[in-house]
Amino acid sequence: MSKPVYGLGGRYAKWLISAPPLLYLLLFFAIPALIMVFAAFRFPGDYGGLVPLVDVNPDTGARELLLTAENWRDFLTFENFGRFFEDSIYLELFLKSFWYAGLTTLICLVLAYPLSWLIARSGKKTRDLLVLLVILPFWSNFLIRVYAWMIILGPQSYFSRVLNGFLGIFGIEPVSLLFSQFAVIIGLVYVHLPFMVLPLYANLEKHDMSLLDAAQDLGANAWQRFWKVTWPLSLPGVWAGVALVFIPALGMFAIPDLLGGTNSMMIGNLIKQQFLDSRDWPFGSVLSIMLTLSVLLLAAVAAWAGSRHKKKD
Amino acid sequence: MNKVSRWVWGAAIGVYAFLYLPLAIVVLFSFNDSNLNAEWVGFTLKWYVMLFNDEVMLEAALNTLGIGLVTCVVATVLGTLAGYAMYKWRLRLLPVLVLTPIAIPEILMGVSLLIFFVMLNMTLGLVSITLSHIAFCIGFVAIVVRSRLQGMDESLVEAARDLGASPAMAFRKITLPLIMPGIIAGALMAFTLSIDDFVISFFTAGVGSNTLPLEIYSRVKVPMKLNPEVNAVSTLLMLLTLSLILIVSKVAPNALRAE
Numbered sequence: 145m146s147k148p149v150y151g152l153g154g155r156y157a158k159w160l161i162s163a164p165p166l167l168y169l170l171l172f173f174a175i176p177a178l179i180m181v182f183a184a185f186r187f188p189g190d191y192g193g194l195v196p197l198v199d200v201n202p203d204t205g206a207r208e209l210l211l212t213a214e215n216w217r218d219f220l221t222f223e224n225f226g227r228f229f230e231d232s233i234y235l236e237l238f239l240k241s242f243w244y245a246g247l248t249t250l251i252c253l254v255l256a257y258p259l260s261w262l263i264a265r266s267g268k269k270t271r272d273l274l275v276l277l278v279i280l281p282f283w284s285n286f287l288i289r290v291y292a293w294m295i296i297l298g299p300q301s302y303f304s305r306v307l308n309g310f311l312g313i314f315g316i317e318p319v320s321l322l323f324s325q326f327a328v329i330i331g332l333v334y335v336h337l338p339f340m341v342l343p344l345y346a347n348l349e350k351h352d353m354s355l356l357d358a359a360q361d362l363g364a365n366a367w368q369r370f371w372k373v374t375w376p377l378s379l380p381g382v383w384a385g386v387a388l389v390f391i392p393a394l395g396m397f398a399i400p401d402l403l404g405g406t407n408s409m410m411i412g413n414l415i416k417q418q419f420l421d422s423r424d425w426p427f428g429s430v431l432s433i434m435l436t437l438s439v440l441l442l443a444a445v446a447a448w449a450g451s452r453h454k455k456k457d
Numbered sequence: 458m459n460k461v462s463r464w465v466w467g468a469a470i471g472v473y474a475f476l477y478l479p480l481a482i483v484v485l486f487s488f489n490d491s492n493l494n495a496e497w498v499g500f501t502l503k504w505y506v507m508l509f510n511d512e513v514m515l516e517a518a519l520n521t522l523g524i525g526l527v528t529c530v531v532a533t534v535l536g537t538l539a540g541y542a543m544y545k546w547r548l549r550l551l552p553v554l555v556l557t558p559i560a561i562p563e564i565l566m567g568v569s570l571l572i573f574f575v576m577l578n579m580t581l582g583l584v585s586i587t588l589s590h591i592a593f594c595i596g597f598v599a600i601v602v603r604s605r606l607q608g609m610d611e612s613l614v615e616a617a618r619d620l621g622a623s624p625a626m627a628f629r630k631i632t633l634p635l636i637m638p639g640i641i642a643g644a645l646m647a648f649t650l651s652i653d654d655f656v657i658s659f660f661t662a663g664v665g666s667n668t669l670p671l672e673i674y675s676r677v678k679v680p681m682k683l684n685p686e687v688n689a690v691s692t693l694l695m696l697l698t699l700s701l702i703l704i705v706s707k708v709a710p711n712a713l714r715a716e
Contacts, residue, residue: 173558280702300494398656
């Protein structure tokens with residue numbers, strides 16, 4: 145092993161430096177995650193939580209492990225997973241969440257594309273300012289941003305009154321905007337939009353403008369130039385944005401909780417319900433595992449799609 | 458300006474309006490002399506006065522700041538170590554542990570930490586919130602620090618070593634000052650993320666403890682408790698975050714763009 149030339153050297157430096165964060169994250173991220181996976185195979189306790197595996201002797205205070213090689217069937221089960229697949233409402237809820245997240249991603253893409261294109265084509269100074277303007281609202285408190293839409297979509301807001309007045313002209317019954325699927329989608333788009341703009345902009349910024357000039361010289365109109373040159377080249381950025389919007393949107397629970405009605409629940413709301421309201425941890429863990437698997441699958445697809453387009457460049 | 462670019466400008470301005478109007482409305486109504494967030498009645502500061510006499514809010518604010526400060530210090534130290542280790546060595550486990558909490562939906566971390574703390578028989582409260590916040594902030598600090606290290610000119614460190622500096626001295630005199638903007642940016646990021654966090658706090662807070670986002674949530678959720686005081690506290694929180702972001706962008710202009 146060659147002696148390191150720069151930075152902190154020494155044989156143990158690698159371990160001394162990486163051990164503290166490693167141990168912390170093992171303890172407060174990896175182990176809790178593994179415990180959750182384990183919990184998915186256990187039975188719910190009588191008063192919520194889980195059926196205990198350890199018995200404490202009331203006289204001696206000694207702890208005794210109840211789980212043995214013979215009786216593990218009394219403590220571990222696949223039932224919780226069975227329940228997920230038995231009742232179609234859970235799969236339907238997953239599909240609905242995918243639909244919400246997908247629609248959110250699509251709307252974000254449509255809104256973000258022209259904006260990112262403009263930012264990428266601006267001069268250096270303007271560009272930095274425009275990017276900062278996209279990031280700033282993202283750094284304000286998440287709940288405040290959701291609350292803002294509760295105000296705008298509320299029944300007494302200007303927006304609702306003008307809209308319902310307009311609908312009234314055509315004899316349409318007034319609509320309630322808040323506590324609806326519409327409100328959930330708006331909230332999801334609003335919160336995730338910057339995640340689409342940033343990767344798109346980072347990609348569009350690198351495009352070689354002479355390609356567009358060449359296409360124009362060869363007789364391509366504006367639409368063809370976009371569709372045949374800019375769009376294919378921007379696909380890695382698009383896929384990065386899709387992953388960055390879709391994944392957090394899929395696991396969201398606060399937005400449907402605050403802006404949605406009873407019919408706009410998402411996976412996150414069900415998970416929250418299992419853990420905090422009905423206190424069925426095993427089933428809550430099953431739902432969390434299913435969400436994790438969905439996220440991993442999506443991330444893999446997005447990474448694969450993105451890299452496939454990159455190779456073509 | 459041709460037709461296409463006029464169209465693009467129009468769309469872009471529309472998107473900026475979409476991003477800023479809602480926040481502007483929250484700020485505007487914090488000065489509105491009406492109980493309802495519906496119509497402009499007249500200017501008042503009474504919601505701010507009410508806010509500063511609201512002991513529940515003040516306690517929540519104090520908790521939030523305390524959690525934020527501890528999180529900031531611990532996550533910055535651990536995150537800097539992680540960022541340095543990830544930059545310098547090919548590690549397998551550490552990058553996975555550092556990056557996954559950022560990539561997965563927050564709720565997953567929230568519920569797994571809830572199970573974990575309850576199984577440890579730990580009383581949920583300020584300590585469990587802080588421990589959880591540190592866990593998800595480490596990654597953000599690590600990424601900022603690593604990207605700063607990647608932009609560093611290594612020959613400076615080599616030169617210091619050639620001139621006889623020990624590895625530790627070269628680190629202290631060369632590397633550390635050079636990556637300091639990244640560390641400061643990471644620290645401010647950790648602080649901001651902590652004081653803004655709702656989801657993970659929601660699961661790890663238990664009954665007795667309260668933070669500002671949790672208090673805002675409970676007031677927004679129960680309309681009876683809702684009044685423009687929430688707008689006032691939101692406005693102040695936005696001001697705080699805004700000033701932190703301005704500091705970060707001065708200290709490390711590219712830090713916030715790190716992905």
